[in-house]
Amino acid sequence: MAWSIAQVARSSGVTSRTLRHYHSIGLLMPARVAPNGRRYYEQEQLLRLQQILLLRDLGLSLDVVGEVIAHRDExxxxxxxxxxxxxxxxxxxxxxxxxxxxxxxxxxxxxGGEMSPDKVFEGFERNPYEAEARERWGDEAVDASYQRMRGWTEADAEKARTGYPRVHEGLAALKAEGVAVTELSVQELIQLHHEVTCLFWTPTREAYKGLGQMYVDDERFRQNIGSGDDALVEYMRDAMTVYADSKLES
Amino acid sequence: MAWSIAQVARSSGVTSRTLRHYHSIGLLMPARVAPNGRRYYEQEQLLRLQQILLLRDLGLSLDVVGEVIAHRDExxxxxxxxxxxxxxxxxxxxxxxxxxxxxxxxxxxxxGGEMSPDKVFEGFERNPYEAEARERWGDEAVDASYQRMRGWTEADAEKARTGYPRVHEGLAALKAEGVAVTELSVQELIQLHHEVTCLFWTPTREAYKGLGQMYVDDERFRQNIGSGDDALVEYMRDAMTVYADSKLES
DNA sequence: GCTTGAAGTTGACGTAGCGGCAACATCTAC
DNA sequence: GTAGATGTTGCCGCTACGTCAACTTCAAGC
Known part of the structure; x- marks a missing residue:
């Protein structure tokens, strides 16, 4: 005896649309399609439908369901x-x-809420070096740096504000004591410097060494870092070179 | 400074296609669209994009992302x-x-189990004849019958409830009038009986004749159908045999 | 025989979030 | 001037159907 599509649907808990869909994708062909287009199903198709629904309900895609049932290999x-x-x-x-x-x-x-942009850029938007930075490294690098700043937490922002001065002061003290740039205490400070720098951009080994050299070459950086003590800036450059060679990837 | 679509894409880790998509659905409008159609983004759009991606990566739909960002309400x-x-x-x-x-x-x-779960039929109402039915016709036939019942419409259920009694009463009346089993009035009643039976299973010609014989052989069916009048049951069996031979396919 | 309602059919569109073409325009560099 | 990179606007495709729309067909009642 042949079952109509609605009977199959009711008895299996699916819609007739689903059965038509399964027919159209070849997953479940009716036993017979009458000349008037109506679909009729038999026992065999009902069994297959049960298997299909079982696998489907396990979360398998219909494609996979079709393959599994077709192969009949346990x-x-x-x-x-x-x-x-x-x-x-x-x-x-x-x-x-x-x-x-x-x-x-x-x-x-x-x-405290999400980092609002105003807060993040506070104190940086009027950075006097921005114009030159854009000239030196290009707009994309500077803007990328700004974009990175948006990912800062409060702690990051704090670190960015106070990090560099702490490095400069610490280095000055160590240099006064005659500590070699390869010493752990110096390298730890440089590591802090590197971390702070990474808040803005991620220098490669050569880029980081170049940054140290730029500190020496550029009068304003020299002044900012060494406060008149040019040897301190060179000391820092050397320390950065050691750090880069031992810790950074090219 | 204006960013091209590819620059934004690279700096944010999305594809330009995604940015075009966001434009088309109004989620992220470019700061400016040049007369040649090219999109340009500014700082503000980059910030918004970051927020979008943050929420998106939390698994929110773009619709919801758009709403959350638009409302700006924490x-x-x-x-x-x-x-x-x-x-x-x-x-x-x-x-x-x-x-x-x-x-x-x-x-x-x-x-060694199969994927066709008889479990599907678990929890269904069991009637007192079910155990014997399983013994007599096998699990498969009984389960198929149950499944078929699930496909019933209201009308089908009504027919199943009232059909058999109507057949039995009608046959008793016709037999009392001495109508032959080959007469149309009897055969019409048997046709009803056959239709009702088909609500449960589909007997072949021989199966249908066997069913009539079983009514005679089995005391409980005899009692149920004839209410003491064994000759009525035999009358029905004969009528079923005639019907089967003239209407059913082997 | 005619009407009506239920049940059937074949399209076609919509879904979420883009990926991946094609066909064409434009910009940049040598 | 030409090539190559980069851009644009479509449009189809993906999942597993739901949801119309516009018809046709079947069963039942008058």
């Missing part, structure tokens, strides 16, 4: 399911991480 | 995120259940 099916399970687990973990991130974002919003 | 954003987190957790739990189901299915397959 070992194959197990493999597909095992792979699918792996994917499910991965996806589950991803969602778990997302939940944590969302939580963190909510926390961040509740405490 | 409390609103927190609410949306909290709701979104709930959804994420739910989805995560769903995946967890799926993993379990997949696992169970794999187990089932390994232990």
């Amino acid at each position: 070992q194959d099916a197990i493999e597909v399911l095992a792979k699918h399970k792996e994917w499910l687990v991965k996806e589950q973990l991803r969602l778990g991480r997302l939940v944590q991130t969302v939580d963190a974002t909510i926390d961040n919003l509740k405490r | 409390q609103d954003a927190i609410e949306v995120l909290a709701k979104h987190k709930e959804w994420l957790v739910k989805e995560q739990l769903r995946l967890g259940r799926l993993v379990q189901t997949v696992d169970a299915t794999i187990d089932n397959l390994k232990r």
